[in-house]
Amino acid sequence: xxxxxxxxxxxxxxxxxxxLGTGGGGDPYIGKMLVEQVLxxxxxxxxxxxxxxxxxxxxxxxxxxxxxxxxxxxxxxxxATLALRTLEDHLGRKADATMPIECGGINSMIPxxxxxxxxLPVVDGDGMGRAFPELSMETFAVYGVHGSPLxxxxxxxxxxxIDTGDDDRQMEWLARGITIRLGGVGHIAEYAMSGADxxxxxxxxxxxxxxxxxxxxxxxxxxxxxxxxxIAETLSTTLYxxxxxxxxxxxxxxxxxTTDGFAKGRAVILPLDPSSDDRFxxxxxxxxxxxxxxxxxxxxxPDLICVVDHETAEPITTxxxxxxQRVRVLxxxxxxxxxxxxxxxxxxxxxxxLTEPFMPVEGETAAAEAALEFAATAxxxxxxxxxxx
Amino acid sequence: xxxxxxxxxxxxxxxxxxxLGTGGGGDPYIGKMLVEQVLxxxxxxxxxxxxxxxxxxxxxxxxxxxxxxxxxxxxxxxxATLALRTLEDHLGRKADATMPIECGGINSMIPxxxxxxxxLPVVDGDGMGRAFPELSMETFAVYGVHGSPLxxxxxxxxxxxIDTGDDDRQMEWLARGITIRLGGVGHIAEYAMSGADxxxxxxxxxxxxxxxxxxxxxxxxxxxxxxxxxIAETLSTTLYxxxxxxxxxxxxxxxxxTTDGFAKGRAVILPLDPSSDDRFxxxxxxxxxxxxxxxxxxxxxPDLICVVDHETAEPITTxxxxxxQRVRVLxxxxxxxxxxxxxxxxxxxxxxxLTEPFMPVEGETAAAEAALEFAATAxxxxxxxxxxx
Numbered sequence: 001x002x003x004x005x006x007x008x009x010x011x012x013x014x015x016x017x018x019x020l021g022t023g024g025g026g027d028p029y030i031g032k033m034l035v036e037q038v039l040x041x042x043x044x045x046x047x048x049x050x051x052x053x054x055x056x057x058x059x060x061x062x063x064x065x066x067x068x069x070x071x072x073x074x075x076x077x078x079x080a081t082l083a084l085r086t087l088e089d090h091l092g093r094k095a096d097a098t099m100p101i102e103c104g105g106i107n108s109m110i111p112x113x114x115x116x117x118x119x120l121p122v123v124d125g126d127g128m129g130r131a132f133p134e135l136s137m138e139t140f141a142v143y144g145v146h147g148s149p150l151x152x153x154x155x156x157x158x159x160x161x162i163d164t165g166d167d168d169r170q171m172e173w174l175a176r177g178i179t180i181r182l183g184g185v186g187h188i189a190e191y192a193m194s195g196a197d198x199x200x201x202x203x204x205x206x207x208x209x210x211x212x213x214x215x216x217x218x219x220x221x222x223x224x225x226x227x228x229x230x231i232a233e234t235l236s237t238t239l240y241x242x243x244x245x246x247x248x249x250x251x252x253x254x255x256x257x258t259t260d261g262f263a264k265g266r267a268v269i270l271p272l273d274p275s276s277d278d279r280f281x282x283x284x285x286x287x288x289x290x291x292x293x294x295x296x297x298x299x300x301x302p303d304l305i306c307v308v309d310h311e312t313a314e315p316i317t318t319x320x321x322x323x324x325q326r327v328r329v330l331x332x333x334x335x336x337x338x339x340x341x342x343x344x345x346x347x348x349x350x351x352x353x354l355t356e357p358f359m360p361v362e363g364e365t366a367a368a369e370a371a372l373e374f375a376a377t378a379x380x381x382x383x384x385x386x387x388x389x
Numbered sequence: 390x391x392x393x394x395x396x397x398x399x400x401x402x403x404x405x406x407x408x409l410g411t412g413g414g415g416d417p418y419i420g421k422m423l424v425e426q427v428l429x430x431x432x433x434x435x436x437x438x439x440x441x442x443x444x445x446x447x448x449x450x451x452x453x454x455x456x457x458x459x460x461x462x463x464x465x466x467x468x469a470t471l472a473l474r475t476l477e478d479h480l481g482r483k484a485d486a487t488m489p490i491e492c493g494g495i496n497s498m499i500p501x502x503x504x505x506x507x508x509l510p511v512v513d514g515d516g517m518g519r520a521f522p523e524l525s526m527e528t529f530a531v532y533g534v535h536g537s538p539l540x541x542x543x544x545x546x547x548x549x550x551i552d553t554g555d556d557d558r559q560m561e562w563l564a565r566g567i568t569i570r571l572g573g574v575g576h577i578a579e580y581a582m583s584g585a586d587x588x589x590x591x592x593x594x595x596x597x598x599x600x601x602x603x604x605x606x607x608x609x610x611x612x613x614x615x616x617x618x619x620i621a622e623t624l625s626t627t628l629y630x631x632x633x634x635x636x637x638x639x640x641x642x643x644x645x646x647t648t649d650g651f652a653k654g655r656a657v658i659l660p661l662d663p664s665s666d667d668r669f670x671x672x673x674x675x676x677x678x679x680x681x682x683x684x685x686x687x688x689x690x691p692d693l694i695c696v697v698d699h700e701t702a703e704p705i706t707t708x709x710x711x712x713x714q715r716v717r718v719l720x721x722x723x724x725x726x727x728x729x730x731x732x733x734x735x736x737x738x739x740x741x742x743l744t745e746p747f748m749p750v751e752g753e754t755a756a757a758e759a760a761l762e763f764a765a766t767a768x769x770x771x772x773x774x775x776x777x778x
Contacts, residue, residue: 090479090550158559161479161550170547177570181563 002051002121004043005112007036009211016214017108018315019231020206022304024263024287025105025131026063027317034077035109038116045121047097049204052195058123059084059095059192061114062107064135064152064175065185066263066286079153079187080110081117086159087151087189099123099198101138101191103206104131104287105317110187122207127191128347129203129240129338130304133262133286135175136168137347139337140191143201147171150190154182176260184258203335209238217313227313231330239335242362246291246298246329247280248272248310254321262286267307267321269329280329282307284318289352291329300354302339302347303361304332331361336371391440391510393432394501396425398600405603406497407704408620409595411693413652413676414494414520415452416706423466424498427505434510436486438593441584447512448473448484448581450503451496453524453541453564454574455652455675468542468576469499470506475548476540476578488512488587490527490580492595493520493676494706499576511596516580517736518592518629518727519693522651522675524564525557526736528726529580532590536560539579543571565649573647592724598627606702616702620719628724631751635680635687635718636669637661637699643710651675656696656710658718669718671696673707678741680718689743691728691736692750693721720750725760 005013014028021028052058061080065073088094098111098118103126115122127138135147148171149163160178164170171190179186193201212234220230232243249269256265262285269280281292288305291298299305307316310326337343339360345351348358360367394402403417410417441447450469454462477483487500487507492515504511516527524536537560538552549567553559560579568575582590601623609619621632638658645654651674658669670681677694680687688694696705699715726732728749734740737747749756 156556156559157554158556158563159550159552160563161548163548165546167545167547170545174547174549174567174570177566178563181566 002045002047003208005046005211006043007039007041010035012214012218013108013207013211014214015217015315016210016212017104018317019213019306019308020103020108020210020304021105021131021315021317022287022306023282023284023318024133025102025107025317026065027319028106028109030074031063031106031109031113034075035112035116038077038113042116044112044115046124046207047121049123049125049198049202052123052198054194054196056195057093057096057192058099058195058198059087059189060099060101060127061111061187061189062101063110063185063187064179066258073183073185075185075187076155077113078117079155080114080189082153082157082159083151083187083189084114084118086153086161087149087192090149090151090161091192095120095192097121097123099202100126100207101135101140102126102128102131103203103210104128107131108207108210123198123202124207125198125202125204126206127202129206129334130302131287132347135172135188135190137351138168138191139203139343140193140197140201141168142340142343142346145191145193145197145201147190150175150188152178152186152188154186158182203239203337205238209240221312228328231313235332240304240332242333242366244331244361246305246331247293248328249278249280249326251321251323251325251327254323256318263318265318267318269327272326282329285352286318288318290349290354290356291331297356297359299331299361300349300356300358301352302334302343304330304334306330306332333360333362333367336373339367339371391434391436392597394435394600395432396428396430399424401603401607402497402596402600403603404606404704405599405601406493407706408602408695408697409497409599409693410493410520410704410706411676411695412671412673412707413522414491414496415454416708417495417498419463420452420495420498420502423464424501424505427466427502431505433501433504435513435596436510438512438514438587438591441512441587443583443585445584446482446485446581447488447584447587448476448578449488449490449516450500450576450578451490452499452574452576453568455647462572462574464574464576465544466502467506468544469503469578471542471546471548472540472576472578473503473507475542475550476538476581479538479540479550480581484509484581486510486512488591489515489596490524490529491515491517491520492592492599493517496520497596497599512587512591513596514587514591514593515595516591518595518723519691520676521736524561524577524579526740527557527580528592528732529582529586529590530557531729531732531735534580534582534586534590536579539564539577541567541575541577543575547571592628592726594627598629610701617717620702624721629693629721631722631755633720633750635694635720636682637717638667638669638715640710640712640714640716643712645707652707654707656707658716661715671718674741675707677707679738679743679745680720686745686748688720688750689738689745689747690741691723691732691747693719693723695719695721722749722751722756725762728756728760
């Protein structure tokens with residue numbers, strides 16, 4: 001069912017989107033302020049994907065760049081809408097709605113900013129089901145909708161259109177080159193698709209999930225109950241049904257470098273008890289990619305590895321990691337449509353150069369059950385066969 | 390007057406274009422082979438700029454990249470025409486003709502390749518009057534026609550459109566970023582303009598000049614007469630009326646590096662007589678920029694600094710420079726429309742970070758005469774006032 005989002009929802013949404021950013025995705029705080037400024041006392045219509053007319057024309061919008069740059073280089077505000085308009089002009093067709101390509105981090109907010117500026121509704125879903133560092137890492141692409149043509153806009157009104165046909169990795173490569181030359185941040189419109197495509201290829205209801213997560217954490221704090229239980233309870237009703245505490249400790253070391261337009265690095269977390277030999281380590285490329293506990297893999301992309309404050313459950317981005325922070329690390333299972341062979345090829349461990357194989361954070365048995373359930377819904381192309389195989 | 394160019398003209402044109410490449414512009418040899426292959430026994434119509442209808446629609450075409458890469462990365466052949474078609478689609482208007490943006494080097498050939506592929510005529514003129522390393526260094530831009538929107542095509546059919554409004558330097562910056570990510574070479578269509586714009590902003594008849602220069606050198610060799618006298622005689626009837634021998638010697642040292650998509654470096658030429666203390670040095674960024682003789686500037690951009698074989702006058706590009714080559718260095722004056730204050734700002738010494746001021750290679754008095762003559766023709770905007778000031 002469609003619903004209305006107002007400025008009062010934005011803080012909760014930002015909190016939930018930061019959690020789904022799994023360390024990256026860019027801090028939604030600046031995006032939230034931009035939306036508030038334009039939205040005022042108005043509201044944005046959020047469309048449930050199941051309600052979409054098959055011929056609805058959807059143009060997703062987003063920001064791209066290194067999160068470390070995004071927090072220093074504030075957008076002028078018009079760029080994402082300019083990207084949308086540029087793609088509309090190029091395609092000769094007006095969008096009926098926009099949508100996130102990424103529900104984690106700042107890209108939860110960019111389509112809302114476009115909606116507030118244009119009056120367009122926003123589809124409740126996205127193509128990453130979290131945050132990923134590259135434009136080709138989309139369930140859209142995995143299930144047959146390609147990113148090209150992509151429109152990219154800069155803060156001085158620069159407009160770029162990139163068309164690499166079905167080659168979404170080459171599209172990412174060229175768009176990244178432009179983004180670097182724009183100073184590290186660009187705004188984009190891409191993966192234009194029909195309502196039927198959305199239903200087939202998008203991870204559904206990730207805006208409402210982010211909002212529910214952020215709200216549950218806040219309400220638990222206000223009620224002096226456990227925000228971690230609130231997270232688990234909220235997720236249990238979604239496609240992200242399993243959450244597990246992977247570690248509790250203190251941030252002991254953070255290495256970060258901005259290379260090739262990405263924030264890459266690693267964080268070491270040691271136990272609160274200094275006499276313990278335990279060691280927990282997270283490697284990231286914008287987002288957290290893999291977590292090792294005493295050398296063993298305990299969670300790996302595309303599952304979510306989320307670092308949060310050990311008491312309040314406030315999510316902490318990789319650029320927010322500081323020496324001495326007391327944190328909990330949560331592992332959250334991703335939906336079955338993000339774990340098919342085709343999906344893992346697009347954004348699984350090997351897509352990031354990792355040699356470790358994917359292993360579901362909730363264990364093989366629970367994962368197999370979820371895959372069967374997913375197959376039964378027939379969402380995704382040719383996935384039913386794969387899950388039953 | 391319009392004329393027909395055939396495959397028999399291409400070797401002479403390539404030789405002349407290499408001379409006008411002033412060390413850079415990319416070796417026309419590969420471009421010549423591509424044109425020959427498509428043209429066969431056909432011909433290409435070359436349009437004299439003075440004959441153009443004011444509302445003729447011209448889309449110039451070119452290759453961009455580092456010459457050092459261009460000689461190793463052969464184009465598939467279709468890229469420049471794909472760039473033209475991409476820009477036509479974007480603008481919603483078919484081109485009536487194409488034109489070089491650069492008469493020196495390989496870009497003398499690319500519009501001919503497009504002409505051979507499409508049947509379009511080619512306008513006899515260009516926007517550099519030689520070769521320059523950057524897309525913003527155009528008389529077109531100096532006199533009010535801007536490069537955006539630019540279309541760029543890659544060898545795997547990638548298509549990119551860049552629109553930076555009136556900011557041609559930002560257009561160059563973004564297109565260079567794409568070109569680097571395409572492996573160092575891209576093909577472009579840009580500076581779309583009317584016939585009236587061509588007459589106002591292009592350096593006229595530079596294709597026929599390149600052809601005449603190449604032919605004169607060949608005929609002089611065949612007649613065992615001096616190719617250097619033939620060059621001087623040919624230039625005397627053009628807007629490039631002064632040529633001066635700057636040095637004769639042996640290449641003693643060449644430093645070259647490919648940085649930021651450009652071939653940068655310097656060459657040292659020492660006298661043939663080893664007892665002499667004379668030292669001649671040329672610095673280049675794709676093209677030769679400045680020549681010092683014993684520490685004194687003897688020629689500087691935008692004037693042409695051309696290194697040629699000391700006997701045959703065969704032009705030598707910077708990537709063709711080798712230790713021990715016996716060479717002559719020629720300084721050739723550029724047309725007055727390339728030496729106005731606005732022109733020098735776009736592609737004079739300071740545009741390359743040089744601190745030395747421009748000084749005409751033929752001396753101040755002769756240059757002043759040429760400027761007055763130029764002003765009298767009223768080619769260029771507001772130049773008459775400047776020349777008389």
